[in-house]
Amino acid sequence: MRTRVTELFGIEYPIFAFSHCRDVVAAVSRAGGMGVLGALYFTPDELETELAWIDEHAGGRPYGVDVVMPAKYEGADLGDAGEMLSGLQSMIPEGHRRFVNDMLERHGVAPLTEEGVGRYLLGWTDATARPQVEVALKHPIALLASALGPPPADVVEEAHRHGVTVAGLASSARHARKQVDVGVDVIVAQGTEAGGHTGEISTMVLLPEVVDAVGPDTMVLAAGGIGRGRQMAAGMALGADGVWTGSVWLTVEEADTPEASRDRLLAATSRDTVRSRSWTGKPARMLRTAWTDAWESPESPGTLPMPMQFMLISDALQRINRAGAGELTTFPVGQIVGTMNQVKPVSRVIYEMVEEYIETMERLRAFTED
Amino acid sequence: MRTRVTELFGIEYPIFAFSHCRDVVAAVSRAGGMGVLGALYFTPDELETELAWIDEHAGGRPYGVDVVMPAKYEGADLGDAGEMLSGLQSMIPEGHRRFVNDMLERHGVAPLTEEGVGRYLLGWTDATARPQVEVALKHPIALLASALGPPPADVVEEAHRHGVTVAGLASSARHARKQVDVGVDVIVAQGTEAGGHTGEISTMVLLPEVVDAVGPDTMVLAAGGIGRGRQMAAGMALGADGVWTGSVWLTVEEADTPEASRDRLLAATSRDTVRSRSWTGKPARMLRTAWTDAWESPESPGTLPMPMQFMLISDALQRINRAGAGELTTFPVGQIVGTMNQVKPVSRVIYEMVEEYIETMERLRAFTED
Structure with a gap:
């Protein structure tokens, strides 16, 4: 072409x-x-x-x-990455930590530790x-x-x-x-x-x-x-x-997507996604799961602004993945997830x-x- | 072709x-x-x-x-069209009528009359x-x-x-x-x-x-x-x-769209629509206006099931149009409203x-x- x-x-x-x-x-x-x-x-x-x-x-x-x-x-005026991280960490409300912990507990996942919250600022x-x-x-x-x-x-x-x-x-x-x-x-x-x-x-x-x-x-x-x-x-x-x-x-075969998440993606239909702020604080389309539902429920404390939402939840996401608690999977994916029903190598997807x-x-x- | x-x-x-x-x-x-x-x-x-x-x-x-x-x-079991109409009419809650009336009042439109509510079942x-x-x-x-x-x-x-x-x-x-x-x-x-x-x-x-x-x-x-x-x-x-x-x-030139609504459509961008139940009780994409906002506000009593929502609001919609209260315009339209910026005859639209x-x-x- x-x-x-x-x-x-x-x-x-x-x-x-x-x-x-x-x-x-x-x-x-x-x-x-x-x-x-x-x-x-x-x-x-x-x-x-x-x-x-x-x-x-x-x-x-x-x-x-x-x-x-x-x-x-948030935190753009707090200084370098280290200062920003600790500054933002202290701004994460106790009620939000509790909300995440309660959710983890309900699904049998170990709760956040004090050090775990806000550890990851990422890019x-x-x-x-x-x-x-x-x-x-x-x-x-x-x-x-x-x-x-x-x-x-x-x-x-x-x-x-x-x-x-x-x-x-x-x-x-x-x-x-x-x-x-x-x-x-x-x-x-x-x-x-x-x-x-x-x-x-x-x-x-x-x-x-x-x-x-x-x-x-x-x-x-x-x-x-x-x-x-x-x-x-x-x-x-x-x-x-x-x-x-x-x-x-x-x-695809080459992807390092965790198995529990991959199985959920393969099974999902094109109606199983939702635009949610529960991942990063900005609206992102992701798989609709117990996680996204909880953040939209009446009990939700509301999401935090970027990058604090991800700081709040990143440790929880890792625990969820390790625990294999697929019902809480948090995965950004588009509506074409409905036709992603088969694992193929990359070359095959391109060819087709x-x-x-x-x-x-x-x-x-x-x-x-x- | x-x-x-x-x-x-x-x-x-x-x-x-x-x-x-x-x-x-x-x-x-x-x-x-x-x-x-x-x-x-x-x-x-x-x-x-x-x-x-x-x-x-x-x-x-x-x-x-x-x-x-x-x-x-709703009302499918109430009998013929006439019985259905009167049956459904009596099921429209007082709080919903009040909500619509308050909205009309705030925008200087005459309120509903007792006879006006639920007059139109339509198709x-x-x-x-x-x-x-x-x-x-x-x-x-x-x-x-x-x-x-x-x-x-x-x-x-x-x-x-x-x-x-x-x-x-x-x-x-x-x-x-x-x-x-x-x-x-x-x-x-x-x-x-x-x-x-x-x-x-x-x-x-x-x-x-x-x-x-x-x-x-x-x-x-x-x-x-x-x-x-x-x-x-x-x-x-x-x-x-x-x-x-x-x-x-x-x-288009041939359309009988009321002028106030047409002007709103011509001015709208592709971000100015919303999927709302406030027209018929089922989700419909329409122009985002003070009307759709009100039904999503904390004061909203929630929409009624089809066909009761339209029965509740149809008289109000006619009053709104007659009063030229464009800010309350309720108009089903898709996201391409953003490129509908010019009035043309039908033949021109087809040709282009x-x-x-x-x-x-x-x-x-x-x-x-x-």
């Missing part, structure tokens, strides 16, 4: 694959798409290890890194994401993506100095224009059906709006609800130069997506033939 | 246009698509008048009628929709569509005896299969971004699921988020034989949609050319 993004990156198919798992990233790039590693969960040292591994295993094919650099978050802030960017730019990455709002202008400049293309996720035409204003090269227009942080407008409605808003000089990828060839074709029809996928890689895309083009062609 | 639905109905373009306005219905059919009149708001006598008018003005082109025949609603029930079907089948309609769940099997048979194709709206693969089971010929798979009664799954995700669920013998139309050529192409790419549109016809569809096909073709 040949679109502006396949030409720009020298890839075979305009398929971008977001994943937190290095094996998936490398496998997608080797299969002709472009893997993009979500850096969020890694310390700078860990990220260095992951990228070194990808450098060795991507077969010389291009790949990308995705960071989270929200413009607004949810500018202060913690910048060191990740520094690490990433030391590697031969082809793409730096910003997952929550426009990246700081100096980060865009630094990436460009390294010859790295910058992508930014947007869930409205207004957000897309803001990204272009700071120098972002590729807009990932993401509809509400997507997994993770997402807006309210569907991909069908959002894409033409974004394409028209950013104008012909900015490349656009379609995201949200895309996991197979017909959806890829629809995304391209809506005006995109390529597609950005995520959920579909959670159940391209095959169905080509069949779709042939089917469409017949509609307008004389 | 040539697809299974253009062949079946002998129409030029696979574009179906739902509208409550006879002028729009006739104009769409004359322009090469197929207009479908929403019968909901008409008594059998009124419907007779509307259809006679369309017979004269559609230029001999095929058109359809859309009725609402929900399988479940929201099996008992009131059946006479509409009888009237419709006396006219040379090409399509009978059921907007809320599968129509009764005997209605499907009666339509087939008249040589009329039956369509049914579905917002999940399971609902689509139920429609096929009662003999429905064409499934309108409608995503959450659509105006009016709608489910939670987006068009991008829903369409392939429905197409695969009903199998190759059932025709499928894509609905939800479709108002222009790129969206039409995306819908067809997702596996549809044609597209079903609605919102986009609210702001087809033109953009063809441009899109040419653009897509270049991606896979050798």
Whole structure:
């Protein structure tokens, strides 16, 4: 296939694959798409290890890194990452800790310890994401993506100095224009059906709006609800130069998704997701479970602002996973989870997506033939 | 264009246009698509008048009628339409009347009278929709569509005896299969971004699921988020034989939309809709206004089940429109309201949609050319 993004990156198919798992990233790039590693969960040292591994295993094919650099978050004025962590930790209300502990207890999971609460800040802030960017730019990455709002202008400049293309996720035409204003090269227009942080407008409605808003000089990828060839074709029809996928890689053979979560994903229907603030404090689409239900119940103390919500719950999530308490699984995933019913290798998913895309083009062609 | 639905109905373009306005219905059919009149708001006598008018003005082109025949609603066991009306009327709680009256008062609209409450049952029930079907089948309609769940099997048979194709709206693969089971010929798979009664799954995700669920013998139309050529192409790419549109016809020259409402629709963005039960008791996407906000506020008594919610509010809606209290406008519309910014004649909308569809096909073709 040949679109502006396949030409720009020298890839075979305009398929971008977001994943937190290095094996998936490398496998997608080797299969002709472009893997993009979500850096969020890694310390700078860990990220260095992951990228070194990808450098060795991507077969010389291009790949990308995705960071989270929200413009607004609690604690941004508290100083460096260490000061921010302890400052924010002390701001987590006792009632919220109790609410989480009660929930864990009801499901037979060991409660939080004093030290456990607020231990993990992760890459949810500018202060913690910048060191990740520094690490990433030391590697031969082809793409730096910003997952929550426009990246700081100096980060865009630094990436460009390294010859790295910058992508930014947007869930409205207004957000897309803001990204272009700071120098972002590729807009990932993401509809509400997507997994993770997402807006309210569907991909069908959002894409033409974004394409028209950013104008012909900015490349656009379609995201949200895309996991197979017909959806890829629809995304391209809506005006995109390529597609950005995520959920579909959670159940591939190469993915490191915990088994209990994977089984829940394979069994879920497209009606089993919900947009909830119970993961990070910002609305994110995730699997509807006892966890998301509890945060929406009358007993809920309400979620905390980013990054405090994740600080509050991260230790609990680890305990839940270790305990195998699948009913409390907290997993960002999009509505296409309904068609993720079979574990396949990455190469097979890419092959089938391209095959169905080509069949779709042939089917469409017949509609307008004389 | 040539697809299974253009062949079946002998129409030029696979574009179906739902509208409550006879002028729009006739104009769409004359322009090469197929207009479908929403019968909901008409008594059998009124419907007779509307259809006679369309017979004269559609230029001999095929058109359809859309009725609402929900399988479940309050009062279904109360007897005939008259008994149901008075029975349901007495079941509307005093607190709900007070809530509506307080809202009207705050916005300077005259309150409900005792007689006004519950005066309108409309076509929201099996008992009131059946006479509409009888009237419709006396006219040379090409399509009978059921907007809320599968129509009764005997209605499907009666339509087939008249040589009329039956369509049914579905917002999940399971609902689509139920429609096929009662003999429905064409499934309108409608995503959450659509105006009016709608489910939670987006068009991008829903369409392939429905197409695969009903199998190759059932025709499928894509609905939800479709108002222009790129969206039409995306819908067809997702596996549809044609597209079903609605919102986009609210702001055409021919539409009888009240001016205050039309101006609100023209000004709204794609973020200005909300799925709310405040219109009919079932979730419907509509313009977000002071009305929808009030029903979601802590003071809200909660909405009533169908058809009681509409009985409660219908008189209020008429007063609001007469008073020109635009801030309380209650209008079912989809997310594409964001691109409905200009009043155009029907023929122009169809022409532009087809033109953009063809441009899109040419653009897509270049991606896979050798």
